[in-house]
Amino acid sequence: MYIEKINGPEDLKKLTMDECMVLAGEIRELILKRTSDIGGHVASNLGIVEIAIALHYVFDSPKDKMVFDVSHQSYAHKILTGRKEGFADSDKYSEISGYTNPNESAHDHFFVGHTSTSVSLACGLAKARDLAGGKENVIAVIGDGSLSGGEAFEGLDFAGGELKSNFIVIVNDNEMSIAENHGGIYGSLKALKDGNGRAENNYFKALGFDYRFVADGNDVAAVTEALKEVKDIDHPVVVHISTKKGKGYSFAEEDEEAWHWRKPYNLETGELKSDFNGERYDRVVRDHILERIKTDDRIVAMLAAVPDSLSFTPDMRKQAGKQFVDVGIAEEHAIAMAAGIARNGGKPVFATLSTFFQRTYDQMSQELCINKCAATLLVINASVYAVNDISHIGIFDIPLISGMPNMIYLAPTNKQEYLAMLDWSIDQDEYPVAIRAPRNGVFYAEGEVECEYGINPEYRIQKQGEKVAVLALGDFYQMGEEVVEKLKADKGIEATLVNPRYITGLDRNTLDELAKTHEVIITLEDGVLDGGFGQRVAGYLGRYKGVGVLNFGLKTEFLDRYNLKAVMESNHLTPELICEDIYKIL
């Protein structure tokens, strides 16, 4: 086993090319061991092993600096830079994250988890190097899928035109985004592959880059040779390398989309160790959209390269036909295009993760909200209960989206309410509407739900009580129910329970009534407190001296791979801790 001797890049440099090819197989085994045990990005990491070996063979990291785009494909890089135990030893899995992480190693320069930023980050490293008179190589490693993001273009355009010094971009072309690629650029990349690096209208050359091509990126010697040629180059160059996504593991090679990110699986059969086939909001909503598409050809389901966010499998996409659009990793384009569809009579429904809406604030504000284009946005994984990697946390969207004039941001608390809000939004023509998909399990309404919503919020009083009023928003509604029960059990307080339903605006009538008849009003929201729903309520109620207001939600901090229970407790987000805080000011 060569891997046993590799504790850093310096050990790698002692191997022959043939030995490196054996090592590649050993690295693949580690990747498969970890991902089959705890899940992770499988196919992209299997595909890039030889590139990672060649990079560390040729360059001198960390002096030479490598920036991995998204960095979900950095497993081999981690294994080669002293972190193999995070893959080989199940006790140490948790010490190593799934993305580059400067806290783990000097070979990682940034926390990265969102797409298309590597070239720009590397431009900054190169600029500071040039001002300081340094000579190190700066290398950005970016997948073909990430090239559809506008920022990747901005970075390439800047580098190609403005940098007059060493700058190396490795394009790892496996002909896939998470799902299939979308965009005209992919025709050009294919032409370059078909022409063994020669084709008219080379995208990279059009942006001012020098260009090299490597036909077999899963051959360490071929990649090494190409990298040796560009090492210490004095101008920007793209090295376009063709690789096979999922390389070396037949299940992944055959279904790259299913193996892009995979939950724990059986190594022999490829089957998931456990899967949840029951009711889930993403599937409920997807099925509802597909049903509506059948009878309304104005509806367009839109995604930005994350079909899994709505469980939109290839079959489902085919079923939706022309009424399904994947724009690639291009959220800005998605929102502006949705505005255009709405303006011309269509009914766009765009879904992506909470954390990715951050990539299109301006288009939401300018294109959708100023123009009052009636698009529907589904905000997925917007919850402390969802993804817990630092770059993907979904707790920041309430301040982001709810401050936009003309936007209606709704927070359903159960399945019927979610679908009613979605139907209402699709059927109206006046306002952009965002709906915050719940993540705390599928609940059912007790009694009727409202079918009409609008720009003027009306909170729903689920239970009229006294002394204490609990405004429990969206995902935290069920926690609000528990608080009300506990107030009754502890102190015999018959508290009022409110389902605000609206994140945007304020139902001033209801708040005025509550303030007149209660001593304490509390708010609960599944997101950061600062700039959120509760503080808006507190700002309004400040005029009522004599009424206490407590906001419950999350502190403004970046959480990483957190323990849910600990986070909930440290933020006083349990019925016990909430009641304690209430009793302090009652």
Added chain:
Amino acid sequence: MYIEKINGPEDLKKLTMDECMVLAGEIRELILKRTSDIGGHVASNLGIVEIAIALHYVFDSPKDKMVFDVSHQSYAHKILTGRKEGFADSDKYSEISGYTNPNESAHDHFFVGHTSTSVSLACGLAKARDLAGGKENVIAVIGDGSLSGGEAFEGLDFAGGELKSNFIVIVNDNEMSIAENHGGIYGSLKALKDGNGRAENNYFKALGFDYRFVADGNDVAAVTEALKEVKDIDHPVVVHISTKKGKGYSFAEEDEEAWHWRKPYNLETGELKSDFNGERYDRVVRDHILERIKTDDRIVAMLAAVPDSLSFTPDMRKQAGKQFVDVGIAEEHAIAMAAGIARNGGKPVFATLSTFFQRTYDQMSQELCINKCAATLLVINASVYAVNDISHIGIFDIPLISGMPNMIYLAPTNKQEYLAMLDWSIDQDEYPVAIRAPRNGVFYAEGEVECEYGINPEYRIQKQGEKVAVLALGDFYQMGEEVVEKLKADKGIEATLVNPRYITGLDRNTLDELAKTHEVIITLEDGVLDGGFGQRVAGYLGRYKGVGVLNFGLKTEFLDRYNLKAVMESNHLTPELICEDIYKIL
């Protein structure tokens, strides 16, 4: 005068090409009349006159749909579509805005004011058309400068790869952004011009577009001929048209940057009718940065195509040399590059308008804040006192920026404080720092100002009093002083005056003290209330029953070309109205 007969595109179609050329001159006179009287975008509008004529000559607007990028160059389009009085009649100037505006005309499909969105908006119009079985032409008109924005790439990439129907992109190439262009793409555009439309590595073809070239875009006949060829085309095509920015007005032709946007000027001499040469924060800060650059080669002044935001003239840019970077219209790239510079030991200072920080939320959060890269951001025009076009209002940045963990967002109230914050930020290595540039005139500190800031906010009590505490943030500090004076004059109340200095975080110690010793605490901020500073204070103080809290700031609404006095009054932002509100709850 042909212009007298033109009340809509149908009248234009009756003219000969020669008559259209005469008409172009008449349109230029109207553009010069209006802009010399009230200011506006001069050079870009002069350059595109013939394209606008040809577009309305060949196509059938509003059935055929034209989307103008940024839409600052839509004056000729407006003149040709029934709005010439907004240019010819000084009484009617105010009826017509400087951007496309659906409220003015059916020929305008969107409010647009930010860059690089036209292709995406047009993609949406085309998609909805195709689903509805329509046959109209969809045309995006975009300048070469706007091509540096990532969203323009995203739109072109999507259209070139995914649209299989009529789609026309007019690239108006005048070889300028607001200032000179930056980026590798401009080498390609120049090669195409030099080759009369032929060159290797055509950027548009690389993205899947068909391509046509027009060498003289200021010849109506030449443009008309090209547009007739592409009318009703069944696939995406770029018509690349070379024009002269500032065409027909020698002053503008000779200094395109100074004439991109111009305040009222003397038509004969080109001189500004009035100019303010006194002290202004943008100049103060620019001079300070230039001074520091002289002795510290780590500092990099960064802008994104709006050098005017810091009065960074060509001379100043030359003076800063390699320590000045204009990234083009590419805010996402700018922020990620700043993160890279900081990570490699540099000291980036990036300035742009409040409204343009909206274009890079994700990079601020992910690249700067998660990574704790010590970049300095100067947030310009962040004020109700600044630009008042709906697309450029600067009142939304407080919720945007202040909710990011690890970010320190500071609000100086005078010149010394502003420069002290800037120096401190440049000299520290721990945190990303944003500084909200004041806009209500240059004020001077009374006494010393603090030279050290940090992640834990400390509010400054300027005057210790009782009963009422006034927390007056940044630009509204001087209004806070007036409120305190008025409380004394009206009721003899010696109120407490606080300069919070920090927008992020909370100084809990000071707030606890204030709550114990005051009956009413008010906050003043020069931005929207929702999600802002005051509501965070109210959220914290909610636990103190018996203390009234009032937040003063702006309602969540899109204001357009507003009357400042009326807006201030409707938001209770005068000392009189503020005191009245205080008296109601004292």
